[in-house]
Amino acid sequence: MAPNDSAETTGKATGTVVGRRKAARYIVPVAVAGVAAATIGLVPALADSGDPELPKISAQELIEKIAASDEQQLSGTLKISTDLGIPSLGGLAGSFAPGGAGTDGGGSAAPEDKLMELASGTHTLRVAADGPDKQRLSILGNAAEYSLIHNKGEVWAYDSKSGEAYHAAADAEQQKQKKEHRAPAGVPTTPKEFAEQALAAAGDTTSVTVDGTSRVAGRDAYQLLIKPKQTGSTVASVRVAVDAANGVPLKFTLSANGGGKAVVDAGFTKVDFSRPDASSFSFTPPKGAKVTEADDLKDAAEQQGGEGKAPEGLAELGGLKGxxxxxxxxxxxxxxxxxxxxxxxxxxxxxxxxxxxxxxxxxxxxxxxxxxxxxxxxxxxxxxxxxxxxxxxxxxxxxxxxxxxxxxxxxxxxxxxxxxxx
The missing domain is CATH 3.30.310 (TATA-Binding Protein)
Incomplete structure (x- = not known):
C-alpha cells in the first residue's frame, strides 16, 4: 500500500482559487441524506487483489482531480445493491403511478417504475455514454433486460420481459441542462454520480483523507475517505475509489455507524474509457411491442388529479439535492x-x-x-x-x-x- 498524505481537508483547505471552487461542488455530506432517500446502492466492485504503489497525493489534490475529471465517453458493467434494512421496493412505483404496472394504462417500462427496483437487493447494470447527448443504461435480469436509452433529446425504454416500451422527448430546459453539464434531479446510477453528491463543501464538519490505494475494475485507484466529525450521524464513512489516471470515481461505499455490510456501495467491475459503438444508442421498438408515450402518462396523471409530470428518463438521472x-x-x-x-x-x-x-x-x-x-x-x-x-x-x-x-x-x-x- 502506497503511503499517502492523510491530512484533513476543510472548507479552508489550501490550493488554487479555481481548484477550491471546482472542488467545492464535491464535498457536502448532507447530500448523503438525498442519496439515502433515493435508496440506490452499488455492491463492491470485485476489486483486484493487491494495492498498487502510486505517487503521494494530498486529499485536496485528489478532490481537485475528481473535480477536473471530464471523461465523457465510457462503457462498463456495475454491480448494484442496497441494504437499508427495509423490504424490497421493486414494482412499488408502478403499482400507484398513473399508467403504471397493475393498471389498465400499462406503461410498466416507464423509468420511474423500473428504477424503483434498484432500491433494494442486488442488480447488475451495463452503462455507456458518449458525451451529454448519448447515454444508455441496462438492468440485467434472469433471461431478460431493461434498457433506458437517451439519444440527442429522445428517450426510449424497453422491457424485454413484458415486451413494453416507453418513449419521451426531452424538453428545451432538459436540453439546456445537459449542454451546461448541470446535474438535474433524479436517481444516480454510477459511482461518479454518487460521489458528486457526497463530496461537497461541508467545512469543519467533515474529515477528508487519502487512505491508501486499491485496484478497481483492473485500474489503479486512490482511496478517498470521508468521515463526519459530528456525533449523532448514522453515517460512519464514505469511501471513494478514484481512478489514478483520470480522476473518475470507480467505486463509492457508504457505511453506517451501526456496522454490518455497506448501506450504499457503487462499483465498476469492468470499465472502458474509449468511445462506445454508435449502435449502443440506437433503438427501434421490436415488432409487436406495446409503446407508451410520455404524453399519454402525463394526460393520465392530469385526469387523476396529479401534477401531470411525466417521467424524466435517462437524461435526468443523477444529482439529488441535499x-x-x-x-x-x-x-x-x-x-x-x-x-x-x-x-x-x-x-x-x-x-x-x-x-x-x-x-x-x-x-x-x-x-x-x-x-x-x-x-x-x-x-x-x-x-x-x-x-x-x-x-x-x-x-x-x-x-x-x-x-x-x-x-x-x-x-x-x-x-x-x-x-x-x-
Whole structure:
C-alpha cells in the first residue's frame, strides 16, 4: 500500500482559487441524506487483489482531480445493491403511478417504475455514454433486460420481459441542462454520480483523507475517505475509489455507524474509457411491442388529479439535492448543519398518525394500530410525543401534532432536534 498524505481537508483547505471552487461542488455530506432517500446502492466492485504503489497525493489534490475529471465517453458493467434494512421496493412505483404496472394504462417500462427496483437487493447494470447527448443504461435480469436509452433529446425504454416500451422527448430546459453539464434531479446510477453528491463543501464538519490505494475494475485507484466529525450521524464513512489516471470515481461505499455490510456501495467491475459503438444508442421498438408515450402518462396523471409530470428518463438521472437546498420551502425548515442536518416538515392539517381503539372506537381498528406501533418506536420530549421510524441510514420522527423530522441521524438526534425546534 502506497503511503499517502492523510491530512484533513476543510472548507479552508489550501490550493488554487479555481481548484477550491471546482472542488467545492464535491464535498457536502448532507447530500448523503438525498442519496439515502433515493435508496440506490452499488455492491463492491470485485476489486483486484493487491494495492498498487502510486505517487503521494494530498486529499485536496485528489478532490481537485475528481473535480477536473471530464471523461465523457465510457462503457462498463456495475454491480448494484442496497441494504437499508427495509423490504424490497421493486414494482412499488408502478403499482400507484398513473399508467403504471397493475393498471389498465400499462406503461410498466416507464423509468420511474423500473428504477424503483434498484432500491433494494442486488442488480447488475451495463452503462455507456458518449458525451451529454448519448447515454444508455441496462438492468440485467434472469433471461431478460431493461434498457433506458437517451439519444440527442429522445428517450426510449424497453422491457424485454413484458415486451413494453416507453418513449419521451426531452424538453428545451432538459436540453439546456445537459449542454451546461448541470446535474438535474433524479436517481444516480454510477459511482461518479454518487460521489458528486457526497463530496461537497461541508467545512469543519467533515474529515477528508487519502487512505491508501486499491485496484478497481483492473485500474489503479486512490482511496478517498470521508468521515463526519459530528456525533449523532448514522453515517460512519464514505469511501471513494478514484481512478489514478483520470480522476473518475470507480467505486463509492457508504457505511453506517451501526456496522454490518455497506448501506450504499457503487462499483465498476469492468470499465472502458474509449468511445462506445454508435449502435449502443440506437433503438427501434421490436415488432409487436406495446409503446407508451410520455404524453399519454402525463394526460393520465392530469385526469387523476396529479401534477401531470411525466417521467424524466435517462437524461435526468443523477444529482439529488441535499436537505440544505430545501431550506425555506413552504412548510419545511432545516435544523443544524452538515452530517447532522434534520429537515423539519409541517404537514397540512397538523395531524399525526391515526389512533386506534377497540370495538370500532378511534380512527382505525386496534389491530391496525398495533401494526403501526410495531413499525416504529414511541418517543416523548419537550416537543410532546411521537413515533420514530428507522432504517439503517435515514430516520424519521412523526410527532402526534403532525410535524415530521427526518435526516441521516440517530433517534436521539431527532428527538433533540424536535425539542429545540421553533
Amino acid at each position: 436537505l440544505e437546498g430545501l431550506d425555506g420551502s413552504q412548510g419545511l425548515n432545516v435544523i443544524g448543519e452538515g452530517w447532522t442536518s434534520v429537515a423539519q416538515i409541517k404537514t397540512p392539517g397538523g395531524s399525526g398518525l391515526p389512533t386506534g381503539g377497540s370495538q370500532g372506537s378511534g380512527d382505525i381498528p386496534a389491530e391496525a394500530q398495533g401494526f403501526l406501533d410495531a413499525l416504529g418506536d414511541k418517543v416523548t420530549g419537550k416537543f410532546g410525543s411521537g413515533t420514530v421510524f428507522k432504517t439503517r441510514l435515514v430516520n424519521a420522527l412523526l410527532t402526534d401534532d403532525g410535524t415530521v423530522y427526518v435526516g441521516a441521524v440517530t433517534k436521539d438526534a431527532l428527538v433533540q432536534a424536535a425539542n429545540g425546534a421553533k
